[in-house]
Amino acid sequence: MLIDHVSDLEASSSQPSSPPPAAGTVRIAGPKPPPTFGQWVNVTAILLIHVGTVIALMRGVTWKLVALAVASYVVRMFAITAGYHRYFSHRSYKTSRAFQLFLGFLGTTAVQKGPLWWASTHRVHHRFSDTERDVHSPLQRGFWYSHMGWWLGREHEHTDLEKVPDFAAYPELRWLDRNHIVGPAVLIAGLWLAGGYDAFLWGFVVSTCALMHGTFTINSLAHVIGRRRYATTDTSRNNFVLALITLGEGWHNNHHHYMNSANQGFFWWEIDISYYVLRALESVSLIWDVRRPPAQVLRRNLLSEVGERAPLLLKPKKQKTREFSSPVPTPAPHVTQHTAS
């Protein structure tokens, strides 16, 4: 088991430049190190996005500005779900090197860091779902941590390229990942030049605020609210509302059941707008080898047949009451010490 001693080490060391722990390590309680420059930047940016959204609403709104915000939201949500998630994290289809770079660049405009960072942390989520090594489990660390806190955390600040060797092999993607701020800067400049201050406010600020919270609901709510079809060992759920606002990501229990599928809605009534667009891209040969769940996978491990398997959702079995109480007192429950060894 990987153990994160960084907090303890830094508390007793004069070298503040110790590398942050890799995503997926277990934290041991210790004195908190001061926030890094990057953390301050992220916190300030999120505050400004929210303050800017209030300013935009106070300045008044037109249908044109709402349409601009919605268009910016939909395009960038697609870049996150179909690009960062289904392509860079799960390789659920293939494409050319040029279109891969385009998807990566479009994803950076969503202000969710670079494609390699996003994919590396997401792969940790699948590997350790709902265990203490998960990067954002609401059942382990609560709603706000899984919604935004983990994203701002020190331990998830840097990209772990070892988790994404397949895409880290491309120098242009490594550059994009390091310089992910270029995408938002280009978008802001374009909006301001085309439509001025209000276009910037609605096309970037308001839209990004909605986009962040929309995406983050999959980390915070899609493991808490909804129905479970498959007996995955995590607590993932299918949620129609989340699927609508995230263009298909709300079918999260389906996704944990078969994560390499390009479609997360497995049946016709499970609306999955990102997948519809991917099918269109497939029809014009921009993408190919699109992966879909085989028929036997759809029928395998149904919760209705095999029962619940998520440890955090299994109710503890009731102790059978003894007819006669033992004269020997039951020992107190043993408290396990969490040691570093």
Ligand SMILES: [Zn+2]
């Ligand atoms: Zn999940």
Ligand SMILES: [Zn+2]
């Ligand atoms: Zn995933």
